[in-house]
């Protein structure tokens with residue numbers, strides 16, 4: 001369904017191949033021979049406890065970290081250097097508090113247009129339009145002039161997403177984007193990530209440790225344990241046994257209950273429904 005919607009959107013889509021990826025730091029094996037293929041447009045959640053290798057995987061996929069062995073192919077091309085079509089979002093979004101949401105979003109164009117143009121604010125109309133559209137995608141067009149520091153944590157993360165979208169990515173990688181947010185804001189952010197992914201035909205990878213939220217929003221799930229891929233499947237495959245395999249000794253009972261994850265915050269309920277009406 002996502003692929004069908006995506007193909008209508010006119011955006012490019014990217015297929016990902018992770019091929020025997022291994023990353024070591026001294027004696028520590030952060031990634032141990034991880035392989036998978038993801039078709040263009042899929043919304044993938046990477047699950048695992050702290051230290052299981054989630055960040056390392058995403059960093060290798062974005063070429064921020066060089067693998068010890070193996071490779072990542074995006075549309076058949078090895079990811080040996082960072083590329084504008086692959087955008088990364090971090091837990092600490094680092095948006096500039098003294099700049100407006102719009103200026104922060106606009107700064108994402110740096111990865112397409114270059115540093116000097118961005119410093120001297122030589123943004124062309126097309127780029128400005130892209131920043132506004134990106135804010136619209138994350139439901140913040142009405143807040144475009146608001147300073148970053150006056151926004152909530154969830155809104156700031158959505159500005160971070162808008163900034164990534166302004167670089168017109170085909171692949172969106174997000175490393176624990178909701179880890180520091182309260183449950184309501186975390187769901188807002190996930191909902192807008194899902195919306196952005198569908199609207200813009202993005203192949204999306206999000207690392208999370210909250211299984212509840214993952215189950216609610218994810219389409220496909222890759223589970224890591226001690227750097228090894230121990231699960232790769234879709235929502236119906238993500239059983240209690242599968243979750244136990246990913247999380248090992250950790251008590252996952254509470255993490256599997258989905259009720260809590262069904263209650264988005266009021267802000268999302270309002271914002272997202274308005275948004276959906278505007279962009280069917």
Ligand SMILES: Nc1ncnc2c1ncn2[C@@H]1O[C@H](COP(=O)(O)OP(=O)(O)OP(=O)(O)O)[C@@H](O)[C@H]1O
Nearest residue numbers: 025028029030048049050051052053054055056057
């Ligand atoms: N730059 C580094 N130098 C040395 N060891 C590292 C480095 N980056 C990661 N590691 C180690 O690699 C392993 C995997 O770390 P990674 O950050 O990828 O896990 P993670 O699942 O993302 O954890 P978290 O959820 O805490 O971010 C860990 O043992 C970690 O200590």
